[in-house]
Amino acid sequence: MTIAGSDSGGGAGIQADLKTFQELGVFGTSAITAITSQNTLGVQAVFPLPLDTIASQIDSVLSDIGADAVKTGMLFSADIIRLVADKLRLYGPQQVVVDPVMIAKGGAALLQNEAIEALRRELLPLAAVVTPNVPEASAILDGAVIRSVDDMIEAARSLHRLGPRYVFLKGGHLEGEEAVDVLFDGKEARLFRTPRIRTKHTHGTGCTTASAIAAGLAKGLPIDEAVALAKRFITAAIGSALEIGSGIGPTHHAALRLQQQSSS
């Protein structure tokens, strides 16, 4: 299940999550927290949904269908975060992947500033995995400076103290020949490295990565295998990113499957 915002442009949010679930062979369900009018040029408008509308969708799905994993994305306000945390406590899904979405690639705010405290206190302790990018990790840690892989490991250690079982800190925003991510389990940091792909078309990379991790966990994979799968999935998707629109294009969610089909 994904609890997230709708991206009309189809590259991020609920749309990216459901495409990723489908590609990885798990059945996707959703609760929409906000509707965004969005394209490759940016976010034109954000319409948060009323709390009872969000609650009702979550109740419908979790009271009947259940979920082997729940992924949260854009939650927008402290009130929505509190509601989602209450529902997660009520239904108690085993695998909760929290993608602490804050700012769209074009700079639009997808989480209100005052909501960061609710994210820290209410949601992170419920997370099996939290998946911040570098600016999100820095914001959660009150402006911690993260400029290197060593800084990322230190930040992952601090984030782990806020309660998630695992921290997956993504390094796409750092410079360098490689895109390096850190998985921290409370004791050891494991690095996931791939060559950096030269493209500006990375709209939806965070949503897609977190959903791929959730799909892996839903299938019963251990965390390091779920993360390795997600890294393969997002690397293929970025490598075949789509030049649609005139701004930052989306990644190609079918890329890994198409590569596997053509090599078999």
Ligand SMILES: Nc1ncnc2c1ncn2[C@@H]1O[C@H](COP(=O)(O)OP(=O)(O)O)[C@@H](O)[C@H]1O
């Ligand atoms: N140019 C790139 N080439 C290869 N991998 C990338 C690139 N940019 C991001 N990634 C990978 O995509 C995933 C999402 O990364 P990141 O950009 O850090 O997060 P977000 O999309 O949340 O801003 C991570 O696994 C990261 O390493």
Ligand SMILES: Cc1ncc(COP(=O)(O)O)c(N)n1
């Ligand atoms: C509805 C919605 N949710 C999340 C993102 C972040 O996208 P990204 O994965 O590129 O950080 C977005 N642009 N829109």
